[in-house]
Amino acid sequence: MTRTSRHEGFVSFDALFSLVPITIMLSYSMQLAGLETGYAAERLAGQQLFDKLVSAADYTVDSGAVVRGGGVRYPGWIEPGLLGGGYTEKLEGMEGLSSLYIGMVEPEGGYRMCIYRFVVYGAEKAAGRLFVCGS
């Protein structure tokens, strides 16, 4: 038997030793890629929630809960009484949110995100903020 026939084949000691660090590096890179994907998904979810709250607030301030009279609606002039009676629940379902709050008083907590819009309310058109919070 010749020497060369004993050492045929691609697999050598060098290749065997190289496989260990290569495997470790590949494993780490895949874990990092998974982490980055998770962060990106979280950022996207936050942006989606924010956009939904902005949309709900815009509808409420422009049309949904505004004072109406004589066939005219007054954007920016809120009728607080219109915010009850299932209004918020209806918007919550339409926006696909798990919870939604719309009111003139800032809630204590329990919502992932809150925004507000400047409005006037009441017969005196007092200046105030309309809070829209959701999760």
Add this chain to the structure above:
Amino acid sequence: MGPRRPPAGFSSAGAEHMQTIEAMLSLLFFLSLSPMLLPPEDPANLDDSLYRLQLAGDAWRVLHLRGCLRDLDDQSRGTLEAELGALGGLSGLCFFMEGIDTTNCRSGETRSITSSLRKTAIYDGRLRTIAFSVGK
């Protein structure tokens, strides 16, 4: 003496291939470390450009609905600043009306303007363009 043979147990072409692959994977590995070396991205870094414009429009509309933009002149600027002060008290924001030099934040501190609208109002009986800005 014949040509040199590679040492026993080693395939030179295979070793070169493995070294190239190792070098490429090492480069990929160090590149993957770069997100850890960069400053962490603020998770609350939302795109709120539309919302900021809406807030500025809301503030202008509140002034309009409360009649503060009617018959504007030098005497009514005080009332206007009081209204802006009320809005600023609710939100902590600063409002600037360039063109008629009216604001609720005159402390002289540097403010960052978050949004700005171009509006037209009647001032002293004449049309005047006002840059209505909101800042922090």
